[in-house]
Amino acid sequence: MELILFYLFIAVIFITSVALFISKNVIHNAAFLLLSLLSVAGLFVLSASDFLAITQVMIYIGGVLVLLLFGVMYTKNTKDNSVSIGSKRIMPGLFLGLISFGTLTYAILQENIDQDYTIPDRSVVEALGVEFMTKYIFGFELTAILLLVVLIGAVFVAGKTPKNLEEN
Secondary structure (H helix, E strand, C coil): CHHHHHHHHHHHHHHHHHHHHHCCEHHHHHHHHHHHHHHHHHHHHHCCCHHHHHHHHHHHHHHHHHHHHHHHHHCCCCCCCECCCCCCCHHHHHHHHHHHHHHHHHHHHHCCCCCCCCCCCCCHHHHHHHHHHHCCHHHHHHHHHHHHHHHHHHHHHHHCCCCCHHHC
């Protein structure tokens, strides 16, 4: 079952990564990035790295993706939300990408990886949660308040309508 989930997550990462380069729509790119980052978090869960999975979801998905969407909302170009793509260097980039992929694939296949691994019985998240909520609660709450103020400020700035200079 784990092997099927592993290949499923890898397939989703591959498909959404390719779709990121093909798609012209910024909103679709944000959705593809979301799926890719969620799949990476799924890989972390499969490898019993639950703290990294939670960090992946909270920081990358919760932070970076929200900032990206706010950036899209804040731009003035609301009628055409596509990105101009195209480059004269597609073939050299594709060539270097394939060489890099081949080199990494060869290195991984040559590595003698022992497939017998043990998953730890106790989660690290519990110990970190207790530390965050007891010893470091002030910094945790201060960060939450700061992020709330930034979010309110972004909504305020994005919602402002430009004033007509001739009315004054």
